[in-house]
Amino acid sequence: MDKSKNTKSVTLETAEQLGLLPEEFEMIREYLGRTPNFTELSIYSVMWSEHCSYKNSIKWLKTLPRKGSQLLAEAGEENAGLVDLGEGIACAFKIESHNHPSALEPYQGAATGVGGINRDIFTMGARPVAQLNSLRFGDPTLERTKWLMKGVVKGIGDYGNAFGVPVVGGEVFFDDCYTTNPLVNAMSAGVVRKGNTVSAISYGKGNPVFIVGSSTGKDGIHGATFASEDITEASADKIPAVQVGDPFQEKLLLEASLELVKTDALVGMQDMGAAGITCSTSEMSAKGKHGMVIHLDKVPMRQEDMQPFEILLSESQERMLVVAKKGREDEIRQIFEKWDLNCVQIGEVIEGDILKYYFKGELVAEVPADSLVLGGGAPVYDREYREPSWFRNSMTFKIETVKMPPDLSEVARFLLGSPNIASKKWVIEQYDTMVGTKNMTTNTISDSGVVNLKGTNKALALTVDCNSRYVNADPEKGCAIAVSESARNIVCSGGEPLAITNCLNFGNPYNPEVYWQFVGAIKGMSKACEKFSTPVTGGNVSFYNQATSGDKTEPVFPTPVIGMLGVLPDKKKLTGIGFRKEGDLIYLIGSSKNDIGSSEYLYNYHGVKQSPPPYFDLEEEYRMQEVVKRLISKGIISSAHDVSDGGLFVSLFESARISSMGFRIDTDIDFRKDAFLFGEAQGRVVVSVDPSKEEDLAGMLAQTDVEFTLLGEVTGNEAVIDSESYGKISELESLYENVIPSLMGDI
Secondary structure, three states: OOOOOOOOOOOHHHHHHOOOOHHHHHHHHHHHOOOOOHHHHHHHHHHOOHHHHOOOOHHHHOOOOOOOOOEEEOOOOOOOEEEEEEOOEEEEEEEEEOHHHHHHOHHHHHHHHHHHHHHHHHOOOOEEEEEEEEEEEOOOOOHHHHHHHHHHHHHHHHHHHHHOOOEEEEEEEEOHHHOOOOEEEEEEEEEEEOOOOOOOOOOOOOOEEEEEEOOEOOOOOOHHHHOOOOEEOOHHHHHHHOOOOOHHHHHHHHHHHHHHHOOOOEEEEEEOOOOHHHHHHHHHHHHHOOEEEEEHHHOOEOOOOOOHHHHHHOOOOOEEEEEEOOOOHHHHHHHHHHOOOEEEEEEEEEOOOEEEEEEOOEEEEEEEHHHHOOOOOOOOOOOOOOOOHHHHHHOOOOHHHOOOOOOHHHHHHHHHOOOOOOOOHHHHOOOOOOOOOOEOOOOOOOOOEEEEOOOOOOEEEEEEEOOHHHHHHOHHHHHHHHHHHHHHHHHHOOOEEEEEEEEEEOOOOOOHHHHHHHHHHHHHHHHHHHHHOOOEEEEEEEOOOEEEEOOEEEEOOOEEEEEEEEEEOOHHHOOOOOOOOOOOEEEEEOOOOOOOOOOHHHHHHOOOOOOOOOOOOHHHHHHHHHHHHHHHHOOOOOEEEEOOOOHHHHHHHHHHHOOOOEEEEOOOOOOOHHHHHHOOOOOOEEEEEOHHHHHHHHHHHHOOOOOEEEEEEEEOOOEEEOOEEEEOHHHHHHHHHHHHHHHOOOO
């Protein structure tokens, strides 16, 4: 390659415009032994972006617990985590963000997030069976927030519904900090027979390299770089960095890919997500210790006059890179022709570590594959972190400074009318929750999504959780709570937690106070995952979630979303949250506290924005969950529902409303009444039990050191607390159900 060609216009300024640091530009020159041309510099700019290289996070990510007896792939080894479920079945699962695209073009941003995460699953040979999502928006009374929310929800629904995978769980949370920069995290899980998985690898000199699926256009160019910078007033100019999705093409690609996996013609396969052809060719080559020769002009294109760097960096959706065994080319083509998809050989595998990209016979880029990737030559940084000045002040909060309201029934109604607590039916009804007939929680609503593993006695349990208000109050404790609540939700459904994936949404890592939040969250996640034996299988880091306007920069709350996978050993033991019949006794397992820290009640009713996270003790949480597991396995309890957002009252209401029942309870005089009803102290579960089994429940709990309290009993359609009516359940239900539709203008 002519080392002087195309280098005159490539300067340090060019590198900085592409998001590279001065020292990174020098590293590239050292790797190549020359100044890169613009195409090569573009390749490094996307592969060394935070989105692809994790250069500012990998040091701490490596401290997470990543080993477990049931893991079939360690974090980072493949496109998604892979967990052994027994009986010859494995589950591939992962969560990723599509925050920045969704902030600019919410419909396509969210839709392509769904498409991308599902491709990560079926690229491994697994058929997706469940989707979940975690969404964060700003003030829901603002027109922009309504526009964002409507676009995101419709994008998720339209893509997922057409693709044919049910949404089985999720969460929606509102806070002013997300007004400019919403968070859209999508999770997918798929099932595969052990031994039928595919690796994202390339090897074998002379093996053909195919691009399959949709044609390539200019959408999504520099999308990975765009995801690694702040949202500013100029971000709207980067809408071409938002990809455009086609769920029907993805459905065809799914079926063709799974048919290909059944043959032995495949060497490796990888989704073309962030950084497109650049990422898939470099990562597969680096993993397999081989290079590639790629002819970019052979790539099927839907736009004319695309430049080499545009073809390399395009993030057009519904595409895969396939490396096949030499001599099996016709077999590969026949499969994709059957499904009416592009299948074009664009290159071949070569010995060595070099990627050579040609365009119309001209060598336009020549780079070492290993120099591009995480774990290879990509830079790794150890960023400064510093505790924020306000942190200690928030820890000084005392409950005594908050006056207890005279009418707690009014507080209860306020909470049920809060967008964070109120029904998300407006969202859920836009998703297909029943396609595939595997969703077991359509009729039995439980704390986690449960997916039937047909032909076995087992079911998958899946959940996404994170109270970012807790994490903002104390990153280490708040993230440990997120892991614990995820486990609690799976346990309350009758499941056993197995492993997690994570989506770590934070502000700018160059801000020492933001990075302190990130480090604290990693530490908290590590402690909780070790306690629950739920290793981290992988996930996604999304930095730069903040809005810059003029001289003011506002990061979002630190939001480390936990996606947890569990298994129900016996799906007949699926446990719902709903009370079953009048006369059943209601018990609280776990201890109440005089605590209202970071609760919805304190934050939005009283307007106190700085306070510690709610009471949490990891050991107590673990012991409580072990007790609940045994109660369910022995068939002692009729329902189980964790106490979380909104506190005990909201949990009781949510359990009662399922079958239009009510409850009659007495509060504990040892605690402030508002703390008892609305505090969010962790490690608590509300259960109902038939009176005939009360002795069994008490006997089992008496053998442990886990606290338990008889609250009262299930009654008719009314909420009664200390002999005072808080309203008919049907009336409260109407309030609870109409909040979001009213905000969205549907009422």
